[in-house]
Amino acid sequence: MNSDYLERILTARVYDVAQESPLEYAPNLSLRLENKILLKREDMQSVFSFKLRGAYNKMASLSADVLAEGVIAASAGNHAQGVALAARELGAKAIIVMPVTTPQVKVDAVVARGGQVVLHGDTYDDACLYAKQLEKEKGLTFIHPFDDPDVIAGQGTIGMEILRQYQQPIHAIFVAIGGGGLISGISAYIKRLRPEIKIIGVEPVDSNAMYQSLQAGARIRLPQVGLFADGVAVREVGKETFSLCQQYVDEIILVDTDDTCAAIKDVFEDTRSILEPAGALAIAGIKAYVEREQLQEQTLVAVACGANMNFDRLRFVAERAELGERREAIFAVTIPEERGSFRKFCQCLDKHNLTEFNYRIAEAKEAHIFVGVQIKNRTDAANIVTTFENHGFKTIDLTDDELAKMHLRHMVGGRSHLAENELLYRFEFPERPGALIQFLNCMSPNWNISLFHYRNNGADYGRIAIGVQVPPQEISDWLEFVNTLGYPYWDESQNPAYQLFLG
Numbered sequence: 001m002n003s004d005y006l007e008r009i010l011t012a013r014v015y016d017v018a019q020e021s022p023l024e025y026a027p028n029l030s031l032r033l034e035n036k037i038l039l040k041r042e043d044m045q046s047v048f049s050f051k052l053r054g055a056y057n058k059m060a061s062l063s064a065d066v067l068a069e070g071v072i073a074a075s076a077g078n079h080a081q082g083v084a085l086a087a088r089e090l091g092a093k094a095i096i097v098m099p100v101t102t103p104q105v106k107v108d109a110v111v112a113r114g115g116q117v118v119l120h121g122d123t124y125d126d127a128c129l130y131a132k133q134l135e136k137e138k139g140l141t142f143i144h145p146f147d148d149p150d151v152i153a154g155q156g157t158i159g160m161e162i163l164r165q166y167q168q169p170i171h172a173i174f175v176a177i178g179g180g181g182l183i184s185g186i187s188a189y190i191k192r193l194r195p196e197i198k199i200i201g202v203e204p205v206d207s208n209a210m211y212q213s214l215q216a217g218a219r220i221r222l223p224q225v226g227l228f229a230d231g232v233a234v235r236e237v238g239k240e241t242f243s244l245c246q247q248y249v250d251e252i253i254l255v256d257t258d259d260t261c262a263a264i265k266d267v268f269e270d271t272r273s274i275l276e277p278a279g280a281l282a283i284a285g286i287k288a289y290v291e292r293e294q295l296q297e298q299t300l301v302a303v304a305c306g307a308n309m310n311f312d313r314l315r316f317v318a319e320r321a322e323l324g325e326r327r328e329a330i331f332a333v334t335i336p337e338e339r340g341s342f343r344k345f346c347q348c349l350d351k352h353n354l355t356e357f358n359y360r361i362a363e364a365k366e367a368h369i370f371v372g373v374q375i376k377n378r379t380d381a382a383n384i385v386t387t388f389e390n391h392g393f394k395t396i397d398l399t400d401d402e403l404a405k406m407h408l409r410h411m412v413g414g415r416s417h418l419a420e421n422e423l424l425y426r427f428e429f430p431e432r433p434g435a436l437i438q439f440l441n442c443m444s445p446n447w448n449i450s451l452f453h454y455r456n457n458g459a460d461y462g463r464i465a466i467g468v469q470v471p472p473q474e475i476s477d478w479l480e481f482v483n484t485l486g487y488p489y490w491d492e493s494q495n496p497a498y499q500l501f502l503g
Contacts, residue, residue, distance in 0.1 A: 005188035005244075008153035009160055013060040014053040017089055018045055018157075023165040023301070026270040029283070033290045035171075036299040039267065040162060043279055043307035047081040047113070049231075050155060050305050051145070054181060055082035057154030058143055059090055067092040072140040074098075074131035076124050076230055077106045077308055079145040084115030095140065097131040099123055101430040103310050122430040125235060146181030147238025156185025162301060163193060171298035172198035172289070176281035176305050177210045177252065178232030180241030186303070187248035201245070201252040202285030204229045204260065210237045210245060211252040224488050227428065228257050231278025231306055255284040261317045262324030263287065267304060274314070279306035284324075322374075323399060328355050329381035330372050330404060332500050334394040337367045348387045349373065352380075356409065368500045370398075370409060396496050402426070403490075404497040407453045407465035411502065419450045422467045424498050425482065426490040429462050442485060446474060451502065465492070467502075 021044050026037040042050040059071060070093035073083040080096040087094035096115045098107060101122055110117050120130040135142045144151060162173065173190060175183040187199040203211050206226030213220045221236040237245075255263075260277050263284035267275050275283075282302035289295065322328035335341040356372030375381045381397060388395040398404035403426055429439060451467025470478045482489050492498055 005149075005153060005156065005185075006192050008149060009156035009185065009189050012053075012057045012150075012153045012157050014057050014154050014157050016060070017056045017085060018053050020161050020165075021045060021158075023162060024271065026267070028270050029266050033287065034296045035290060036297075037283075037286060038166065038299065038301045039271070039283070040158060040301060040303045041271075041273075042158065042303060042305045043273060043275055047078065047085055047109075048307040049078035049082070049279070050158060050182060050303070051078040051082035052085055053082075053157055054146075054148075054151035054154035054185070055079060055143055056086040056089070058148055058150040059083070059086045059092065061150050062141060066141055070094065070138070070140045071143050072097070072131050072135050072138070073143045073145065074124065074128040075145055076102050076127070076233075078231055078306055079143075080106070080110045080115065080117075081113055081308075083143050084110045084113035088114040095131075095134065095138075097127040097134065099127045099430075105310060106308065109308070124233065144238075146179030146184075146234075147240050148181075149240065152181050152185045152188070152240065152244070154185070155182045156189045158182070158303060159186035159189035162186075163190065166299070166301070169299060170194070170197045171295070171300055172200050172250075173301040173303070174200050174202055174253075174282040174285045174289070175303045176229075176232055176278055176285075177201040177203050177237075177245075178207075178234045178278065180210055180237045180245055182303070182305060183249060184241045184244035188244055191248045198250045199248055200285060200289065201249050202281040203232065203252055203254055204281070205254045205256050207233050208252070208254055209234055210242070211254060213237055213242055214245060214249070214252065226257075229260060229277035229281060231276060231308075232281065253285040253288050255281060255288055256324075258320050258324030259284040259288065260324065261320040262322075264317050265321040265325065273304075273307060274309050275304055276306045276309040277317075279304055279309075281305075320405070322355070323405065326377050326381075327374060328372055328399075329375045329384065330356070330370070330398040330401075330409070331385070331388070332396040332398055332404075332497050333369045333371055333388055334500070335367050335369065337365055341367065344391060345369070345388075345393065348391055348393070349384070350387075352384065358409065370404075370497075370501060372409075396500070398497050401495070401497055403465060403492045403495050406463055408497050408501055411451075411453050411465075419467065419469065421469050421471060422450050422493075422503070423470055423478065424451065424465065424467050424492045424495065424502075426492055427464050427466065427485075427487050428489075429464070429487045439485070439487070442481065443468075444474070444477060444481070446471065447478070 021041045024039045030037045072095045074097045094115045097118045100119045225233045263280040353374040358370040448469040453465045
């Protein structure tokens with residue numbers, strides 16, 4: 001298998017459409033992390049991601065007769081653009097099935113490269129099933145986004161370039177994982193020639209199909225995936241990619257949304273380029289690894305694998321980057337509702353800058369404050385909590401509380417004595433026309449909406465916080481409703497921030 005992939009990668013046809021992307025030194029990140037950080041800039045390809053390598057290599061291997069019949073693919077973005085571009089170069093017809101939730105900017109990019117777009121289903125899985133159906137009906141050839149030896153070999157040319165571009169010792173190469181095609185190709189090449197180099201995969205905590213599969217020793221299908229890093233939002237990894245990762249990948253690091261946003265900012269500060277969330281995972285992984293291992297003076301490579309970012313999403317990224325960089329902490333602080341309390345509270349902050357302060361009078365004896373504070377690191381945040389507590393101010397650190405960060409910070413002070421039997425839930429649903437109405441239409445008329453917060457962050461999905469008054473005898477009906485709805489949800493009724501500010 002080793003030599004097979006080595007030969008496949010060495011003979012892969014990718015440079016008709018792909019460039020040998022730069023391997024760039026990241027000066028600011030290197031200085032901060034006290035290691036030499038190199039970025040493999042696959043975001044600089046013509047389709048702003050690595051995906052055209054594998055797509056073209058696969059399609060270039062097809063016979064003229066097969067190409068004449070046309071190809072089909074399912075994708076929410078980068079693979080679609082790669083297939084469309086490859087088809088145009090090879091003179092073939094390409095149909096791309098994309099979820100109806102795909103942002104218009106990505107649809108337009110595929111059309112601009114000559115692809116025929118068919119919108120179907122809410123998720124990649126829905127689109128993929130329909131693409132397989134059309135493949136049979138129309139006699140087309142399906143171009144898999146990751147689980148194909150020719151696609152894997154095309155992506156593996158990135159590993160070949162890294163070793164050619166940097167011939168000194170490398171401690172580790174960090175690679176984002178969705179279905180596993182990119183890391184499989186890179187690792188198959190690197191481990192054959194330089195087995196001492198660690199290959200470390202990076203996945204979001206809420207889209208970790210490869211991590212769970214390697215832990216279990218068999219492919220695991222996730223019931224749902226987080227959609228922020230949509231480029232790696234895959235429920236099940238490939239058979240071939242799983243096998244290769246079992247052989248060659250040293251470990252997988254999991255990162256969260258805030259870590260990813262901070263990594264996008266890090267790369268921007270070094271390159272003035274904006275990576276998409278999936279494209280920044282490898283950088284987030286390097287930071288987590290360096291912190292865990294207390295690593296110094298080593299060379300680490302991150303594959304910056306994509307930059308197809310929706311402009312509207314930048315607001316969310318900027319807001320969360322400070323949290324991911326551990327430069328901001330969020331607290332709920334309870335102080336006496338009496339004169340002088342606020343001054344005493346501010347004195348506790350010493351020289352820390354406030355980033356946010358939300359307060360509304362609600363009770364006669366106590367005031368509940370939602371506050372953001374600039375910090376140096378997590379230890380700094382813990383010290384602030386200790387200072388507050390020592391001065392008699394009850395404090396809850398909300399820095400890792402998704403409800404607080406996404407919704408409550410915009411809603412503080414909305415108490416109501418009318419909100420009896422209120423349940424609070426968070427939902428994610430596909431961002432498409434009619435999704436919210438469908439949600440509301442499914443609800444029992446006996447249930448009253450008592451709280452609602454929604455914010456569009458330019459993503460493929462919407463996030464809402466909703467308070468619903470459900471009579472105690474109908475709780476089982478409510479649970480049946482949320483379980484059959486098909487949207488990811490979280491019960492936040494006992495969340496301490498909710499109890500303080502809205503309950």
